[in-house]
Amino acid sequence: MTTLTDTGSFTAQLRAQSRRYHDQHPFHVKMNEGRLSRRQVRGWVANRFYYQANIPRKDAAILANCPDREVRRRWVLRVLDHDGTTGDQGGIGAWLRLAEAVGLGRDEVLDERHLVPGVRFAVDAYVNFARTRPWVEAVASSLTELFAPDLMADRLAAFERRYPWIDRDGLGYFRSRLAQAPRDAEHALQVVTEHCRSADEQARAVAALSFKCEVLWSILDAIDQAFPDSDSDSDSDSDEAGQL
Numbered sequence: 001m002t003t004l005t006d007t008g009s010f011t012a013q014l015r016a017q018s019r020r021y022h023d024q025h026p027f028h029v030k031m032n033e034g035r036l037s038r039r040q041v042r043g044w045v046a047n048r049f050y051y052q053a054n055i056p057r058k059d060a061a062i063l064a065n066c067p068d069r070e071v072r073r074r075w076v077l078r079v080l081d082h083d084g085t086t087g088d089q090g091g092i093g094a095w096l097r098l099a100e101a102v103g104l105g106r107d108e109v110l111d112e113r114h115l116v117p118g119v120r121f122a123v124d125a126y127v128n129f130a131r132t133r134p135w136v137e138a139v140a141s142s143l144t145e146l147f148a149p150d151l152m153a154d155r156l157a158a159f160e161r162r163y164p165w166i167d168r169d170g171l172g173y174f175r176s177r178l179a180q181a182p183r184d185a186e187h188a189l190q191v192v193t194e195h196c197r198s199a200d201e202q203a204r205a206v207a208a209l210s211f212k213c214e215v216l217w218s219i220l221d222a223i224d225q226a227f228p229d230s231d232s233d234s235d236s237d238s239d240e241a242g243q244l
């Protein structure tokens with residue numbers, strides 16, 4: 001049955017998914033409380049790189065599936081935000097600078113030697129979702145960015161205050177996302193509320209956002225499991241080749 005649901009309650013249902021956002025994952029809680037070891041921070045940065053590197057591929061899949069020129073004109077900016085247009089510009093370059101700031105070499109991030117299977121699996125599921133589902137659902141799945149700015153601000157403060165060994169110059173990625181994420185989320189929300197009018201369409205949008213919360217949660221589960229708490233490495237510097 002496809003009855004119209006009002007935009008206010010639809011938006012409220014989307015926003016209610018924040019209950020399942022990865023800011024509440026134990027690994028993020030520990031991160032923002034300053035309780036991660038260097039090895040855990042490095043493990044997170046190296047693994048999250050795979051997410052960052054695949055975001056523009058996900059957005060290009062949405063572009064490829066989207067017949068609406070006005071939407072494409074704005075959506076294409078996301079690809080450029082991450083890829084940049086030259087040299088080391090853009091979010092991917094900024095994430096590599098973050099990697100260096102936490103003591104990782106670029107090569108060991110780029111060659112994926114620290115990438116754990118669960119992270120690859122979750123990120124690939126997200127890209128695959130954007131490739132294969134209707135483009136409006138893929139847009140809805142990006143709406144976790146509605147919830148990201150608070151987490152990003154807390155993380156920036158935590159990295160500055162609680163991890164003095166991290167080079168401040170490497171935190172530019174988080175600063176730029178503080179501005180980009182609300183802009184992107186606002187556009188995505190506008191697209192989703194315009195295109196999802198029936199109860200069925202709205203339910204599918206909420207389900208897409210729920211799926212994405214699970215992707216982000218699974219990424220942290222996999223990282224948490226691969227880089228457990230341990231007293232022995234909490235303040236040591238890096239280790240043997242290939243090890244974090």
Ligand SMILES: O=C(O)c1cc(C(=O)O)c2c(n1)C(=O)C(=O)c1cc(C(=O)O)[nH]c1-2
Binds near residue numbers: 141145147148152216
């Ligand atoms: O660090 C985070 O907590 C976080 C979360 C999210 C998100 O909520 O999807 C994104 C990002 N970062 C991010 O940096 C980013 O570029 C990004 C793009 C997207 C998306 O789905 O299109 N989400 C996110």
